[in-house]
Amino acid sequence: MRRAEALGTGALVLALGFCGTGAWTYAQARGDEELAFSRERDTALAEGRSRLTVLNTLDASTRERAEAGIRAWRDASTGPLRTELGRTRPTVGASARATVTEAALTALDARAGTAKLIATVRVDVTPRGAAAATTDRKRLEAVLTRTGENTWRVAALSAVPVAAAEKGGKTEKGEEGGDE
């Protein structure tokens, strides 16, 4: 009886220890800054990709759709870009559909909630009434700002210009967010 009791107590202590180390390990992993930073990076990248897709896409086949598209732009943006897009008037014209082909973060400040992202985007532009689309490739740089838990929005967006000045003007046009 004594033996069994001692054995039982020993088993309990062991189980308690196991549970304790488990909790401690979990707490460590949970509070690990590097892991938190990794999660933040992946969230920012994924959010940035989807925001850029929205910002380079516009269905302008009708006025209502163009309006909805611009509302989506405003929802995907924040700060100066949002203000800038707010001035855009919906018009019927060429439509664009964007696909982010590759994206990477070049900087991330998890504490401040800011990130820089570069991305290559393929944009299929369909002129009004036309069936065939022309494909355009862009390289963009965006500044992301965290606006809430796991929510990042685009605060600034620009095309990365080629060094030579004569081509700069053309790529600069893509800055507006693919409404061309």
Added chain:
Amino acid sequence: MTRLPRTARREDTGADEAPEAGAGAATEPSEGPAKAGTDGGAAAATDQDTTRASGTDEHGTADEDGATDEDGTTDEDGTTDEDEAMDEDGTADESRRRRPAGAWRKAAPVAAATVLLLGGAGFHHAAHQLRSAPSARNHALTDTGATTRVSGDVAEGLARVFSYTPADTDAAERSSRTVLAGRAARQYGDLLAQVRTNLVEQRITLSTQAVRTGVIELDGDSARLLVFLDQTSRRDRAAATTAAAQLTVTAEYRGDRWLIVDIKAR
């Protein structure tokens, strides 16, 4: 349940008493049903013998019927049986009352240990999930040293192999051996073989510069990057033209530097 040990006991005593009882009763039937009517019968018979010696003769004759007789005796036995059973029940009740407490005392630590073990396993598992998640294995930007290193090596490598003068295409090819490997090296070899004659004839100079480099993935010895390049080409004395190029580069750390093993245009 309570009957079994009792009949067994009775059998024992019956066996002990058997010579006496057998002599007292002197009936062959007592032997008959005792053997034919199984152990229970034997127990009943001996019971009868001891409790009511006078009635044994009658019963002895009726014993041939067996079953009914046994029933009768067991009924009569029933009263005493119950008393004894009550006694036994009483003790059984106590032990039953004691047993839940004892069972609890035994079960509680087992349950606690089980809960603790399950909890511990859950915690360990959750921690492992956190640490082995894809985001945790990717060290892009989290390991700033390695991120800077791979960015620098790849940017510098691309600039070197995609910059050449007509007089010195060999230099580009030579440097490609220290920068490229695998599929990228083969691709580059094919490309250079195709354009080499043109390069020399048209006196084309190409200079390449990486303007943006972003590390998408960095896991140990392999990495994937997105690189924006500006390529300025000059044909003899004509004005230079600059074109943009976007590449996804796969790099591997070999020896002491990152080598480009695959290049894809974006």
